[in-house]
Amino acid sequence: MIPLSWYLGLSALLFTIGAVGVFIKRNAITIFLCIELMLNAVNLTFVSLSSYFGDMGGQLFVFIVMTVAAAEAAVGLAIIISIFRNRESLNVDDADAMKL
Amino acid sequence: MEKALFIIFAVIAVASALNILLQRNPMYSALSLIGTLVSLSALYIMLRAQFIAAIQIVVYAGAIMVLFVFVIMLLNAPREQSNVDKQKWLRALAIPFAGLLLAEASYVVWRVPARAMPPLDSSSSGVGTTYSVGTKLFTEYLLPFEVTSVLILMAIVGAMVLARRQDD
Numbered sequence: 001m002i003p004l005s006w007y008l009g010l011s012a013l014l015f016t017i018g019a020v021g022v023f024i025k026r027n028a029i030t031i032f033l034c035i036e037l038m039l040n041a042v043n044l045t046f047v048s049l050s051s052y053f054g055d056m057g058g059q060l061f062v063f064i065v066m067t068v069a070a071a072e073a074a075v076g077l078a079i080i081i082s083i084f085r086n087r088e089s090l091n092v093d094d095a096d097a098m099k100l
Numbered sequence: 101m102e103k104a105l106f107i108i109f110a111v112i113a114v115a116s117a118l119n120i121l122l123q124r125n126p127m128y129s130a131l132s133l134i135g136t137l138v139s140l141s142a143l144y145i146m147l148r149a150q151f152i153a154a155i156q157i158v159v160y161a162g163a164i165m166v167l168f169v170f171v172i173m174l175l176n177a178p179r180e181q182s183n184v185d186k187q188k189w190l191r192a193l194a195i196p197f198a199g200l201l202l203a204e205a206s207y208v209v210w211r212v213p214a215r216a217m218p219p220l221d222s223s224s225s226g227v228g229t230t231y232s233v234g235t236k237l238f239t240e241y242l243l244p245f246e247v248t249s250v251l252i253l254m255a256i257v258g259a260m261v262l263a264r265r266q267d268d
Contacts (some may be wrong), residue, residue, distance in 0.1 A: 001102065002102055002103055002106050002146075004212055005209045005210075005212045006106060006110075007143070007147070008205075008208075008209045008212060009205075009206065009209050010110045010113065010114070010143075012201075012202060012205030012206065012209060013114060013202070014113060014114065014117055014136070015201075015205070016198050016201050016202045016205070017114070017117040017118060017120075017121065018117070019197075019198065019201060020121065020194050020195075020197075020198045021120060021121050023190060023191065023193070023194035023197070023198075024121065024190075024191045024194050025121070027126050029126040029129075029130075029168070029171065029172055029175075030120070030126050030129050032168070033120055033126070033129050033130060033133050033168065034120065034121075036133060036160075036164070037117055037120065037133060037136060040136065040137065040140055040160075043140070043152075043156075044140055044143065044144075047144050047147050047149045047152055048147055050147075050149070050227070051147040051148050051149060051227065051228070054227055055227075056227060056232060056233065056236045057236075057241075059149050059151070059152050059227075059228060059233060060233065060236055060237060060241050060244075062149075062152050063152070063155070063233070063237070064244055064245075064248055066155065066156075066159055066160065067248045067251065067252060068248075068251065069160070069164060070159065070163065070164055070252070070255070071251050071252055071254075071255035072255075073164050073167055073168065074167065074255045074256070074258075074259040075255050075258045075259050075262065077167060077168070077171045077259075077263075078258070078259040078260075078262035078263035079262055080171065080175075081171065081174070081175070081262075081263050082262055082263060084175050085265075090126075090175065
C-alpha cells in the first residue's frame with residue numbers, strides 16, 4: 001500500500017512549483033495558473049487525509065475549495081481583461097499605478 | 101501495482117507542473133495545467149474519492165480551464181516579454197525560498213507516522229461515493245453549501261461589473 005507521506009510529499013512539491021511560478025513569471029495569466037496549481041496541491045492533501053482517516057469532511061472541503069477557485073477565476077480573469085483593456089499588456093510589471 | 105500507478109501519475113503531475121513554468125506562451129501553460137489536473141483526478145480515484153475525481157474533471161479541467169483558454173485566446177495570447185531586468189533579484193530569490201519551503205514541508209512529512217493507507221476494501225468503503233457526499237453536504241454541511249451559493253452569485257455580479265466596457 002502507498003504510505004500517506006508519499007501523497008503529502010507530492011502535494012508539497014506541487015505547491016512549491018506553484019509558489020516558484022508566482023515568483024518568476026511576469027504574465028498575469030500564468031501567475032493565475034500557478035495559483036490554481038497551488039489550490040490543487042492543497043486539495044490533494046485534503047483528499048489524502050480524508051481517505052486516511054475515513055472522514056468525509058476533507059472531501060467536502062475540497063468541494064468548497066473548487067467553488068472558491070471557480071469564483072476566483074471568474075473575477076480574476078475579469079480584472080485581467082480590464083487591465084489589458086487599459087494598458088494593452090499582460091505583464092504585471094506594467095500595472096504599477098500603486099507603486100510608491 | 102498500486103505504487104507503480106502512483107509513481108506514473110505523480111511523475112505526470114510534476115512534469116506538467118514544471119512545464120507550466122518552462123513555457124513562455126500562456127496557452128501551453130494552460131494546457132500543461134490540464135495535464136496536472138487530470139493526473140490528480142486519477143490519484144483521487146486511487147484515494148477512493150470518486151465524486152471528487154469526477155468533479156475535478158468536469159468543473160476544473162472542463163469549466164475553469166475553458167474559461168482560462170477562452171480569455172487567453174480573447175486577449176490574443178501575447179508572448180511573455182523577456183524584460184526581467186527590473187525584477188532580476190526577485191527571480192534569483194525564488195530558488196532559495198522554494199528550497200526553504202520544500203525543506204519545511206518535508207520536515208513535516210517526515211514526522212508523519214509511516215503507516216500505509218487503509219486498504220481499498222475496508223469497512224469504510226462508502227466514503228467517497230456520490231451518496232455519502234450528498235448526504236453529508238445537505239445535512240451536516242448545509243450552511244457552508246448555502247454560503248458557497250452566495251459567493252458564486254457575488255462572483256457573477258463582480259465579473260460582469262469588472263469586465264463591462266466603461267462607456268456604456
